[in-house]
Amino acid sequence: MNEDPVIRPEAVVGSWSPEGSSAPAVTEEAVIAACCSVYDPEIPVNIYELGLIYAIEIAEDGAVKIEMTLTAPGCPSAQELPEQIRDAVMAIEGVPNCDVDVVWDPPWEPSRMTEDARLSLNMF
Numbered sequence: 001m002n003e004d005p006v007i008r009p010e011a012v013v014g015s016w017s018p019e020g021s022s023a024p025a026v027t028e029e030a031v032i033a034a035c036c037s038v039y040d041p042e043i044p045v046n047i048y049e050l051g052l053i054y055a056i057e058i059a060e061d062g063a064v065k066i067e068m069t070l071t072a073p074g075c076p077s078a079q080e081l082p083e084q085i086r087d088a089v090m091a092i093e094g095v096p097n098c099d100v101d102v103v104w105d106p107p108w109e110p111s112r113m114t115e116d117a118r119l120s121l122n123m124f
Helices: 028-036 080-090 115-120
Strands: 053-058 064-068 098-102
Touching: 028 053, 028 064, 028 080, 064 080, 080 098
Parallel strands: 064 098
Antiparallel strands: 053 064
8 A cells, every 4th residue: 555656756867968967857757756755644545646736847947846735625734745745855856946835726526536546545
């Protein structure tokens, strides 16, 4: 159930040139892997597979912006989940900044979960 995602946060790619190597490029795969490391404390599924991540934007300088939601406005983890996402993404090499915005439109619904998440929760 708490399996590691296939994509690893260290999946960043730098480049080399005669002038020297460049800073690693932050990839969407690395950001997704970081998000997959954060679990809702009430549900044994990571927040990415729950469908709580709505958008990921990566700037040229590696800064990341994430739009996410919660399963309900009264979620007891409303303060800690965005901070956990921010911390996980900031651990990726090359990320200078990460902004996590909680949005409520569109509202979360179970159809946003991946098939694996539905199977884990017996929600067919």
